[in-house]
Amino acid sequence: xxxxxxxxxxxxxxxxxxxxxxxxxxxxxxxxxxxxxxxxxxxxxxxxxxxxxxxxxxxxxxxxxxxxxxxxxxxxxxxxxxxxxxxxxxxxxxxxxxxxxxxxxxxxxxxxxxxxxxxxxxxxxxxxxxxxxxxxxxxxxxxxxxxxxxxxxxxxxxxxxxxxxxxxxxxxxxxxxxxxxxxxxxxxxxxxxxxxxxxxxxxxxxxxxxxxxxxxxxxxxxxxxxxxxxxxxxxxxxxxxxxxxxxxxxxxxxxxxxxxxxxxxxxxxxxxxxxxxxxxxxxxxxxxxxxxxxxxxxxxxxxxxxxxxxxxxxxxxxxxxxxxxxxxxxxxxxxxxxxxxxxxxxxxxxxxxxxxxxxxxxxxxxxxxxxxxxxxxxxxxxxxxxxxxxxxxxxxxxxxxxxxxxxxxxxxxxxxxxxxxxx
Ligand code: PMP
Numbered sequence: 001x002x003x004x005x006x007x008x009x010x011x012x013x014x015x016x017x018x019x020x021x022x023x024x025x026x027x028x029x030x031x032x033x034x035x036x037x038x039x040x041x042x043x044x045x046x047x048x049x050x051x052x053x054x055x056x057x058x059x060x061x062x063x064x065x066x067x068x069x070x071x072x073x074x075x076x077x078x079x080x081x082x083x084x085x086x087x088x089x090x091x092x093x094x095x096x097x098x099x100x101x102x103x104x105x106x107x108x109x110x111x112x113x114x115x116x117x118x119x120x121x122x123x124x125x126x127x128x129x130x131x132x133x134x135x136x137x138x139x140x141x142x143x144x145x146x147x148x149x150x151x152x153x154x155x156x157x158x159x160x161x162x163x164x165x166x167x168x169x170x171x172x173x174x175x176x177x178x179x180x181x182x183x184x185x186x187x188x189x190x191x192x193x194x195x196x197x198x199x200x201x202x203x204x205x206x207x208x209x210x211x212x213x214x215x216x217x218x219x220x221x222x223x224x225x226x227x228x229x230x231x232x233x234x235x236x237x238x239x240x241x242x243x244x245x246x247x248x249x250x251x252x253x254x255x256x257x258x259x260x261x262x263x264x265x266x267x268x269x270x271x272x273x274x275x276x277x278x279x280x281x282x283x284x285x286x287x288x289x290x291x292x293x294x295x296x297x298x299x300x301x302x303x304x305x306x307x308x309x310x311x312x313x314x315x316x317x318x319x320x321x322x323x324x325x326x327x328x329x330x331x332x333x334x335x336x337x338x339x340x341x342x343x344x345x346x347x348x349x350x351x352x353x354x355x356x357x358x359x360x361x362x363x364x365x366x367x368x369x370x371x372x373x374x375x376x377x378x379x380x381x382x383x384x385x386x387x388x389x390x391x392x393x394x395x396x397x398x399x400x401x402x403x404x405x406x407x408x409x410x411x412x413x414x415x416x417x418x419x420x421x422x423x
């Protein structure tokens with residue numbers, strides 16, 4: 001089988017609306033390596049978009065899922081529940097930031113977790129309004145799109161969206177947006193757009209993922225916590241991309257030392273098995289009436305088994321500490337490249353949520369998405385799978401599994417460095 005043949009079959013069988021970043025069809029994967037259908041090896045700096053933090057086919061995750069498969073694969077938690085659902089909820093309740101008693105519901109995808117967080121926030125407050133941030137990404141369902149702060153390609157042609165969603169700028173000093181400006185925009189919003197007393201919640205990614213790996217500072221997160229408390233709004237933190245050790249802490253919110261009212265989780269929580277969740281303060285989580293929440297596949301037994309093994313692995317392999325070491329190595333290498341490359345405008349990381357931004361002549365206001373795409377392509381030709389992101393399409397994000405051997409990390413960074421030189 002060849003990639004080119006499969007790609008032409010893909011073109012006639014699958015709609016173009018489903019973007020596919022690499023014309024590389026996977027055959028097999030192990031930890032941080034993927035082999036394609038032609039037998040070529042690639043280093044994986046994408047981790048299935050921040051999902052395989054524990055690597056492809058981690059032995060503990062695989063064993064847990066295989067053991068579960070021997071028992072049953074689906075009975076539906078809403079029909080006959082199972083202990084692993086309860087246990088995973090208990091463990092996440094204990095791991096979530098803050099000391100208020102928590103409850104957790106499991107769903108299937110990130111977008112579905114976001115949908116449910118909004119439902120719960122509205123049920124708990126009796127208010128309609130939701131505030132989200134420019135550049136944010138919250139999924140491709142109707143509410144997910146409405147909350148997402150980027151029009152093309154996510155919203156183009158798909159409206160109308162649910163109403164009463166309001167966006168304010170996300171603080172990103174590199175883009176010229178200060179924290180003070182964001183806070184002022186919130187204040188203005190309450191004057192010109194929606195009374196604060198009608199806002200159910202604000203939702204924020206502590207480190208924007210698709211938007212470009214811009215981090216909200218701990219001080220900014222604390223300021224939002226205060227504004228929510230003063231106005232009876234809930235703070236929803238979307239940890240779908242930043243959670244599960246990626247940022248050097250179990251959750252990125254831990255760096256801010258605040259307690260969210262609700263938190264959405266997915267992706268890395270089960271190392272590749274489709275499960276997501278909403279973790280929140282118990283009284284808020286109980287606001288929705290029995291039967292109001294759920295879904296056929298929510299909290300699949302395979303996802304719960306994998307999720308428990310992922311939590312064990314993060315602890316056993318010290319993946320938070322490892323994330324910091326990985327981020328340090330990425331930053332060191334990229335800062336060295338930047339010395340001689342004016343087009344590498346910014347290098348940033350929180351733990352191992354690392355990214356570089358390509359601009360023209362070191363000018364932050366002149367993004368260079370064309371060079372970014374060339375670098376991603378050149379890296380792929382040399383055996384490294386990278387992902388770009390950012391509202392301006394000029395950011396390369398590094399998302400290797402947190403279990404990657406350091407030798408392979410350096411090997412991948414060398415391929416990236418060579419790609420920046422030739423593209
Ligand atoms: N929120 C964030 C922060 C995300 O990064 C994503 C996925 N990239 C989503 C929500 C949506 O998750 P899913 O694709 O599983 O629906």
